Amino acid sequence: MGAWLGPGDMCICVDCRWVDRCQAYHAVERQHGVPHLCDQPEFRPRQPRIHVQVHELPDGGVGVEWDVRACPDFQSDPGRWLRLRPGEAVPA
Numbered sequence: 001m002g003a004w005l006g007p008g009d010m011c012i013c014v015d016c017r018w019v020d021r022c023q024a025y026h027a028v029e030r031q032h033g034v035p036h037l038c039d040q041p042e043f044r045p046r047q048p049r050i051h052v053q054v055h056e057l058p059d060g061g062v063g064v065e066w067d068v069r070a071c072p073d074f075q076s077d078p079g080r081w082l083r084l085r086p087g088e089a090v091p092a
């Protein structure tokens, strides 16, 4: 992820000022099957590092998890996702 900016094993985008305008986060939302914060984000980050994790599901299937773990365009705005979706669980 370029410079390490995340707290560990969660997507750093939830605390980034671009989260509701970013094309990379839009792709992560699509992979997670969650509603988009924005239908047509216009911000294209330069080189986000997306961490892809494959894990077994209880039913024997396979799940894939996408998270941005580093990004040169990250701009700290703690809690931005939560302010946009108050009361909802922050994606991890």
Ligand code: SF4
Pocket: 012, 013, 016, 017, 018, 019, 020, 022, 023, 024, 025, 045, 048, 068, 070, 071, 072, 073, 074, 075
């Ligand atoms: S950290 Fe990068 S990929 Fe994530 S929302 Fe911010 S600019 Fe987009």
